[in-house]
Amino acid sequence: MVVLEYDQMETASTSTYAFESQTSDEKVVFILRAHPVTNLPWVLVAILLVLVPPILAATNLLEGFSNNGIRLSAQNLEGFVLIWYLVVFAFILQSFLHWYFNIYILTDRRIVDIDFFQLLYKRVSSAQLTNIEDITASTGGVFQVLFHYGDVHIQTAGTNVNFEFLKVPNPGEVKRQIDQQIHKLKL
Amino acid sequence: MTEAFAEIFTEKNLSLVIKAFQLVLLGLFIIFSLLTIRQVDIMNKALVTSIRLEVRIIGYLQLFLVLGVFVIILLR
Numbered sequence: 001m002v003v004l005e006y007d008q009m010e011t012a013s014t015s016t017y018a019f020e021s022q023t024s025d026e027k028v029v030f031i032l033r034a035h036p037v038t039n040l041p042w043v044l045v046a047i048l049l050v051l052v053p054p055i056l057a058a059t060n061l062l063e064g065f066s067n068n069g070i071r072l073s074a075q076n077l078e079g080f081v082l083i084w085y086l087v088v089f090a091f092i093l094q095s096f097l098h099w100y101f102n103i104y105i106l107t108d109r110r111i112v113d114i115d116f117f118q119l120l121y122k123r124v125s126s127a128q129l130t131n132i133e134d135i136t137a138s139t140g141g142v143f144q145v146l147f148h149y150g151d152v153h154i155q156t157a158g159t160n161v162n163f164e165f166l167k168v169p170n171p172g173e174v175k176r177q178i179d180q181q182i183h184k185l186k187l
Numbered sequence: 188m189t190e191a192f193a194e195i196f197t198e199k200n201l202s203l204v205i206k207a208f209q210l211v212l213l214g215l216f217i218i219f220s221l222l223t224i225r226q227v228d229i230m231n232k233a234l235v236t237s238i239r240l241e242v243r244i245i246g247y248l249q250l251f252l253v254l255g256v257f258v259i260i261l262l263r
Binding site: 018019072083097124 | 235
């Protein structure tokens with residue numbers, strides 16, 4: 001199966017993807033996730049967290065604790081530093097996993113939204129293309145204009161769930177592709 | 188009473204209390220790491236990607252790192 005990945009849409013790199021509820025004759029048109037630049041906040045936080053122990057050591061802030069009567073042994077301090085870096089590692093891993101596996105899929109029949117939140121919660125929503133009534137692509141703000149990403153709002157018929165593809169690269173092209181698939185189905 | 192308390196609360200004992208606290212934290216971290224491995228499995232099942240093996244290895248790496256730090260702190 002060949003999949004267009006929108007974060008490299010121009011090069012249209014080919015990768016092998018499959019998803020859980022996919023039927024054998026269902027063809028994936030594209031798999032989308034939030035633009036890579038949306039990872040910038042957590043990457044910056046991670047860099048700051050990595051720098052905390054060396055900064056504390058360099059500025060002798062821990063000496064202040066000792067002067068106030070709390071005396072940590074070198075072994076205790078090293079233990080806390082090791083635990084700190086484990087926490088940073090876990091933070092980076094969780095942030096990456098949530099970015100990488102929260103995806104939006106367009107197939108030749110439906111759209112699928114796979115969301116993971118907290119540690120073990122998963123939500124999979126899908127809607128048939130024939131139930132889609134309205135698609136709106138929007139871009140706004142300095143970052144979104146600069147890096148060419150935005151939101152795609154998909155309204156479905158009746159009481160079905162509406163979809164939001166948030167912070168996806170090239171929202172206009174995403175809208176065009178969905179429109180095209182709907183048009184193909186109607187022919 | 189205060190003197191007796193001060194004797195119990197020596198620097199060595201404080202160090203042991205902190206060590207115990209760190210081990211409890213790491214115990215919780217081991218549970219978290221096991222949950223992360225399960226989480227990665229669920230994610231890999233939901234979406235099969237080209238990096239599924241690497242993600243799985245990183246999940247286990249986290250567990251082994253936590254176990255390693257647990258043993259280091261325990262044995263010191």
